[in-house]
Amino acid sequence: MNKLIFTFIEAHKIDILEEWIRTTKDENDDRVVRVVSDQVFNSTSREFADLIITNLKGDKGDYHTRLKEFAEKVVRLGWPLTFVSSGLHTFGVIVFKRMEQSGVMTIENQRSLFREFDEWMTSMNIEIIGIYATTWEKTVSLQKIALQELSAPLIPVFERITVMPLVGTIDTERAKQIMENLLKGAVKHRSEVVLIDITGVPVVDTMVAHHIIQAAEAVRLVGAKCMLCGIRPEIAQTIVSLGIDLTQFTTKNSLQKGIEAALEITNRKIVNMEGLK
Amino acid sequence: MRIPILKLYNCLLVSIQWELDDQTALQFQEDLLQKIHETSVSGVVIDLTSIDFIDSFIAKVLGDVIDMSNLMGAKVVITGIQPAVAITLIELGIGLNNVLTAIDLEKGLEKLQQELGE
Amino acid sequence: MSIQSCVTIINEWDIVAARQLGRNVAKELGFGTVDQARITTAISELARNIYLYAGKGQICIDKLFDGGKPGVKISAIDSGPGISDIRQVMEDGYSTSGGLGAGLPGVKRLMDQFEIESIPGDGTKIKATKWLR
Numbered sequence: 001m002n003k004l005i006f007t008f009i010e011a012h013k014i015d016i017l018e019e020w021i022r023t024t025k026d027e028n029d030d031r032v033v034r035v036v037s038d039q040v041f042n043s044t045s046r047e048f049a050d051l052i053i054t055n056l057k058g059d060k061g062d063y064h065t066r067l068k069e070f071a072e073k074v075v076r077l078g079w080p081l082t083f084v085s086s087g088l089h090t091f092g093v094i095v096f097k098r099m100e101q102s103g104v105m106t107i108e109n110q111r112s113l114f115r116e117f118d119e120w121m122t123s124m125n126i127e128i129i130g131i132y133a134t135t136w137e138k139t140v141s142l143q144k145i146a147l148q149e150l151s152a153p154l155i156p157v158f159e160r161i162t163v164m165p166l167v168g169t170i171d172t173e174r175a176k177q178i179m180e181n182l183l184k185g186a187v188k189h190r191s192e193v194v195l196i197d198i199t200g201v202p203v204v205d206t207m208v209a210h211h212i213i214q215a216a217e218a219v220r221l222v223g224a225k226c227m228l229c230g231i232r233p234e235i236a237q238t239i240v241s242l243g244i245d246l247t248q249f250t251t252k253n254s255l256q257k258g259i260e261a262a263l264e265i266t267n268r269k270i271v272n273m274e275g276l277k
Numbered sequence: 278m279r280i281p282i283l284k285l286y287n288c289l290l291v292s293i294q295w296e297l298d299d300q301t302a303l304q305f306q307e308d309l310l311q312k313i314h315e316t317s318v319s320g321v322v323i324d325l326t327s328i329d330f331i332d333s334f335i336a337k338v339l340g341d342v343i344d345m346s347n348l349m350g351a352k353v354v355i356t357g358i359q360p361a362v363a364i365t366l367i368e369l370g371i372g373l374n375n376v377l378t379a380i381d382l383e384k385g386l387e388k389l390q391q392e393l394g395e
Numbered sequence: 396m397s398i399q400s401c402v403t404i405i406n407e408w409d410i411v412a413a414r415q416l417g418r419n420v421a422k423e424l425g426f427g428t429v430d431q432a433r434i435t436t437a438i439s440e441l442a443r444n445i446y447l448y449a450g451k452g453q454i455c456i457d458k459l460f461d462g463g464k465p466g467v468k469i470s471a472i473d474s475g476p477g478i479s480d481i482r483q484v485m486e487d488g489y490s491t492s493g494g495l496g497a498g499l500p501g502v503k504r505l506m507d508q509f510e511i512e513s514i515p516g517d518g519t520k521i522k523a524t525k526w527l528r
Binding site for chain 2: 179180183184186187190191192214217218219220221222223224
């Protein structure tokens with residue numbers, strides 16, 4: 001790193017920081033500023049500027065750890081990537097402007113200074129975006145796993161009766177997961193009746209219906225009976241208007257009705273206790 | 278190797294313990310029908326707990342043997358189809374419709390008695 | 396990168412050998428029981444097609460590592476009569492052998508990727524791949 005730039009930034013650190021924070025605040029579309037307090041904004045900005053300066057000093061190891069920590073923090077705070085990358089850009093503009101004003105930069109050394117500065121800025125930019133992306137990817141994959149975990153629980157409610165409540169959108173991968181859990185659970189609990197409750201499924205299109213039908217057929221193959229519960233009016237409408245044939249299956253409008261029917265199939269029923277006060 | 282077919286009261290009991298090749302499957306078809314004829318039972322339980330895959334050929338042989346048994350007056354219940362087997366069958370497009378199923382041998386016998394009692 | 400092993404299909408026993416090979420490879424790569432059954436069934440269907448229609452051919456199983464993600468590729472190659480109307484054989488319920496007509500469309504559904512190439516009089520090549528989820 002050019003000694004000249006480094007010395008200059010080190011010397012004018014406080015002024016540059018002040019101006020930088022002010023400009024960033026003005027430039028940003030309030031999106032960041034609105035959600036965080038001035039204090040958090042100022043301290044985070046300062047941390048960011050410090051980070052840039054650490055890089056300048058050339059302490060690579062320290063810089064990487066801090067950059068990673070910073071990127072993770074910003075992601076957690078929900079700040080947009082554009083804030084960080086435009087912040088970096090602004091920093092460059094301010095330093096350059098000041099160097100020009102103070103006469104450190106002359107016509108002779110302008111070109112070489114510019115080239116070095118640009119190189120330094122670009123590599124830092126790439127690094128930040130890289131870390132940012134990795135942090136995001138990690139978050140997304142964690143969420144994916146979390147989603148898979150909650151995707152298809154099978155609940156044994158009574159002996160020989162199990163319920164699988166479905167919540168949220170069903171795509172092909174999830175449908176396969178659901179089918180596996182459903183069948184393995186049915187066999188494990190030796191279920192006679194399996195109820196699939198779709199109260200929490202927002203849309204039932206032909207694809208979703210197809211998967212549900214497949215699941216129900218597979219349940220029949222392993223030797224249990226499958227019942228579809230929680231069919232809301234709009235879903236009944238779409239199913240019929242799409243021409244999906246569900247007549248082979250027992251369908252009930254609520255889980256309660258489903259469980260009553262399931263008890264009946266397994267020759268049981270719920271009765272009120274007599275003689276209680 | 279032939280698949281053993283056991284008689285228990287008015288039922289025949291078959292447990293398929295190893296992977297079926299084409300010859301064994303066809304041999305089984307013949308043997309079962311012969312045994313139904315000999316013993317004039319009214320029900321058959323075929324247990325597939327140990328079978329970990331069924332392709333369309335074996336599915337067809339099974340479907341056929343069930344239809345044939347029905348023609349001869351014996352109801353067939355298939356038991357113990359593994360989840361993985363059920364999923365692949367459905368994905369192949371084989372629903373084994375009109376086939377009675379139960380989760381295990383015990384439930385299968387119960388179901389058969391129910392069907393025959395009616 | 397891929398590691399290949401092949402089985403020549405001439406008689407019915409070779410179908411059993413091919414699917415056992417496939418199951419072992421799938422197990423080794425860490426596929427779950429359901430995917431193992433899917434892969435084994437697909438191999439069985441393809442091997443049976445070779446036995447029934449071409450008389451002789453090969454089933455090859457490749458272990459794939461695509462960007463660190465493992466997968467199994469089944470290739471079924473024969474120099475039999477070929478298929479004149481591929482669209483027709485990919486329809487559910489179409490069969491010339493009195494079977495269920497679930498074979499090829501079924502294999503397509505069981506696997507993640509499916510390719511078929513056939514020249515009448517020259518032979519058929521089918522490739523089907525399943526990736527570890």
